[in-house]
Amino acid sequence: MDLTTSRSTLRQLHTHAARNGEPGTVTQTQEERLAKGLGWFGIGLGLMELVAPHQCARMAGLPSGHRPLIRVMGLREMASGFGIVTQSTSAAAVWSRVVGDMVDLACLSAAFLSRRADRSRLTTTLAAVVGATVLDVVTAQQLSRGVKTRNGAVRVTASTVIDRSREELYRFWREFSNLPRFMKHVRQVDIHDEQRSHWVAIGPAEARIEWDAQIIEDLPDEIIAWRSIDGAVIDQAGTVRFEPAIGNRGTVVTVDMEYRLPLGTVGAAVAAWFGKDPSQTVKMDLRRFKQIMETGDVITTKGQPAGREESTSWKYDRAVR
Amino acid sequence: MKANCWYGKRDMRVVDVPDPTILNRHDAIVKVTSTAICGSELHLYNDFVPTMEQGDIMGHEFMGEIIEVGPAVKDRRVGDRVVVAFPISCGHCFFCKKELYSLCENSNPNAWMAEKLFGHSPAGIYGYSHLTGGFAGGQAEYVRVPFVDVGTVKIETGFTDEQVLFLSDIFPTGYMAAEQCNIQEGDTVAIWGCGPVGQFAIRSAFLLGAERVIAIDRFPERLHMARDGGADTINYEEADGYDLLMQVTGGRGPDSCIDAVGLEAHMPGPLYYYDRLKQAMMSESDRPIALRQAIMACRNGGTVSVPGVYGGMIDKMPMGAVMNKALTIKTGQTHAQHYFKPLLERIGKGEIDPSFVVTHRMKLADAPQGFDIFNRKEDGCIKIVMTP
Ligand SMILES: [Zn+2]
Numbered sequence: 115m116d117l118t119t120s121r122s123t124l125r126q127l128h129t130h131a132a133r134n135g136e137p138g139t140v141t142q143t144q145e146e147r148l149a150k151g152l153g154w155f156g157i158g159l160g161l162m163e164l165v166a167p168h169q170c171a172r173m174a175g176l177p178s179g180h181r182p183l184i185r186v187m188g189l190r191e192m193a194s195g196f197g198i199v200t201q202s203t204s205a206a207a208v209w210s211r212v213v214g215d216m217v218d219l220a221c222l223s224a225a226f227l228s229r230r231a232d233r234s235r236l237t238t239t240l241a242a243v244v245g246a247t248v249l250d251v252v253t254a255q256q257l258s259r260g261v262k263t264r265n266g267a268v269r270v271t272a273s274t275v276i277d278r279s280r281e282e283l284y285r286f287w288r289e290f291s292n293l294p295r296f297m298k299h300v301r302q303v304d305i306h307d308e309q310r311s312h313w314v315a316i317g318p319a320e321a322r323i324e325w326d327a328q329i330i331e332d333l334p335d336e337i338i339a340w341r342s343i344d345g346a347v348i349d350q351a352g353t354v355r356f357e358p359a360i361g362n363r364g365t366v367v368t369v370d371m372e373y374r375l376p377l378g379t380v381g382a383a384v385a386a387w388f389g390k391d392p393s394q395t396v397k398m399d400l401r402r403f404k405q406i407m408e409t410g411d412v413i414t415t416k417g418q419p420a421g422r423e424e425s426t427s428w429k430y431d432r433a434v435r
Numbered sequence: 436m437k438a439n440c441w442y443g444k445r446d447m448r449v450v451d452v453p454d455p456t457i458l459n460r461h462d463a464i465v466k467v468t469s470t471a472i473c474g475s476e477l478h479l480y481n482d483f484v485p486t487m488e489q490g491d492i493m494g495h496e497f498m499g500e501i502i503e504v505g506p507a508v509k510d511r512r513v514g515d516r517v518v519v520a521f522p523i524s525c526g527h528c529f530f531c532k533k534e535l536y537s538l539c540e541n542s543n544p545n546a547w548m549a550e551k552l553f554g555h556s557p558a559g560i561y562g563y564s565h566l567t568g569g570f571a572g573g574q575a576e577y578v579r580v581p582f583v584d585v586g587t588v589k590i591e592t593g594f595t596d597e598q599v600l601f602l603s604d605i606f607p608t609g610y611m612a613a614e615q616c617n618i619q620e621g622d623t624v625a626i627w628g629c630g631p632v633g634q635f636a637i638r639s640a641f642l643l644g645a646e647r648v649i650a651i652d653r654f655p656e657r658l659h660m661a662r663d664g665g666a667d668t669i670n671y672e673e674a675d676g677y678d679l680l681m682q683v684t685g686g687r688g689p690d691s692c693i694d695a696v697g698l699e700a701h702m703p704g705p706l707y708y709y710d711r712l713k714q715a716m717m718s719e720s721d722r723p724i725a726l727r728q729a730i731m732a733c734r735n736g737g738t739v740s741v742p743g744v745y746g747g748m749i750d751k752m753p754m755g756a757v758m759n760k761a762l763t764i765k766t767g768q769t770h771a772q773h774y775f776k777p778l779l780e781r782i783g784k785g786e787i788d789p790s791f792v793v794t795h796r797m798k799l800a801d802a803p804q805g806f807d808i809f810n811r812k813e814d815g816c817i818k819i820v821m822t823p
């Protein structure tokens with residue numbers, strides 16, 4: 115089975131957002147394309163430094179005794195290049211390249227002081243490395259920034275394995291009033307009837323957001339899908355599915371969610387919830403769901419003693435707890 | 436209550452903090468009777484571990500008496516005397532059921548951070564940065580113990596605190612390190628680092644049937660204690676560890692190698708400065724000098740066991756040696772709870788008395804001085820036990 119394609123078809127959600135935007139696979143953002151390009155460039159450059167250090171040294175204006183150094187730099191370059199090409203979220207990889215660039219700069223500057231160095235060529239090389247560093251910094255910054263959206267919609271998928279039966283998990287989730295126990299931002303869910311429910315969420319600065327949602331699919335012990343009704347302040351759809359884990363290891367719970375960010379303060383609040391990595395919020399929600407189902411409690415450190423006046427836990431709580 | 440708190444690089448202070456309370460249904464509150472400083476806490480002390488916050492209470496090796504239990508606690512009662520395992524484990528998840536307690540999926544509220552760094556999160560750990568949950572530690576008069584049914588071993592009378600305290604960490608850690616070597620009759624085990632974990636690894640290797648143990652360090656008192664445990668010793672400042680190991684093993688190398696040093700390794704030579712430099716430039720977080728040598732020295736088809744703590748990235752990992760020599764690398768935070776019963780039995784039978792490792796006894800109020808002399812390895816300091 116081709117997992118790549120089977121998974122993406124699995125996640126075809128027919129939400130408002132998908133209807134408005136381009137259905138199908140998520141397109142690469144420009145930042146990602148730039149990062150990938152830089153990655154391949156790094157691998158190429160690294161390979162060259164590795165197999166032809168002599169020529170590289172000459173091109174760079176380094177004295178010929180620096181062959182091992184060039185090789186090391188080449189390996190480093192290739193390693194971070196591979197890091198970028200293979201990682202899906204490459205901000206960290208590009209940042210690590212920035213650090214590597216710094217090392218190269220330091221090495222080149224040191225070589226500059228060597229008597230046998232070809233100063234003019236070295237200057238060109240230095241300039242090139244500085245340029246590459248700047249490009250890396252810019253790309254890394256772009257990648258680190260903000261929520262990635264596709265036509266304004268945020269899409270999140272997360273899954274976890276829980277050592278409980280599908281029936282138990284489905285039953286707990288289907289009782290929507292349980293959801294605030296593990297969904298960080300959801301304060302309250304009131305059930306109107308079999309299909310309809312009213313959701314209250316609290317954002318940063320205590321901004322209160324309310325909307326009505328309806329169930330669009332409900333297969334006992336297997337799947338629950340819901341979405342906000344037309345005209346709701348937040349355009350949101352989600353699916354949770356419960357599948358038996360192979361090897362009798364309980365149940366794989368997978369959540370797919372899609373949000374179209376509204377404009378204005380509500381949109382800002384929603385965006386702030388999700389922080390830099392929207393899937394993290396859902397992942398942590400699922401983790402807490404697992405904690406409740408496996409241990410009966412959401413484990414916390416809130417309220418424990420520390421030798422400080424003010425809690426610093428907000429740093430770690432932000433968007434996740 | 437009084438607690439020893441972290442305030443920055445080499446800045447510990449004993450201050451007044453509120454008493455702990457029950458926060459989860461499986462919690463208990465333990466009144467601490469003895470607590471120790473662990474070598475791995477020096478990484479926090481020297482500020483090598485990110486996500487420490489000013490005021491965090493230190494300590495993951497402690498024992499005491501239960502004075503309060505939460506509503507869901509089943510097997511522990513007020514008045515029980517217990518030793519607490521340093522990893523916090525729920526007892527219900529996939530890993531806990533396999534007794535891989537340090538990999539508990541449910542005990543780290545900050546799992547998302549560790550996931551970014553490691554791909555997956557290990558269990559929560561007391562007093563060991565917010566990356567492992569930000570749990571308040573046991574260098575205090577009282578401590579909250581989550582999942583107390585799973586995380587503690589009950590101690591009946593007949594043992595002193597010092598005989599059983601190290602079940603919390605260093606004894607099982609040294610033991611697991613040796614157990615991972617799958618020691619066979621006639622085996623030689625080489626151990627880098629003769630700190631407390633190294634000392635327990637030496638004795639555990641013999642308990643598990645090693646023929647010969649070779650211990651490597653540079654501090655005379657540690658090498659002395661290693662020889663007391665039956666090991667042959669190498670002072671790596673006086674001789675090249677690799678060369679000497681080859682000489683005494685007929686060039687074949689030790690059957691298994693234990694890195695009980697971790698990320699702040701020290702060793703003479705340019706590689707040490709290479710790693711120091713890269714660490715200072717934040718492009719390498721750990722210094723894997725002992726690990727590299729252990730890999731190079733280990734015999735073909737042997738095992739490299741790593742109880743030493745690593746936190747991030749290393750450079751120049753001799754992967755070619757690992758692959759071409761068909762080495763097995765085994766590592767992990769200790770599944771301390773798994774070793775509670777068998778090790779308590781060994782102590783009971785008199786096969787080992789863990790109190791041998793204690794060199795310093797002091798009051799909790801003196802914890803900052805304790806960290807200072809332990810960090811400088813002054814005054815022959817190997818293990819410090821504190822009482823409130
Ligand atoms: Zn420890």
Ligand SMILES: [Zn+2]
Pocket residue numbers: 524525526527528529530531538539540541542
């Ligand atoms: Zn667990």
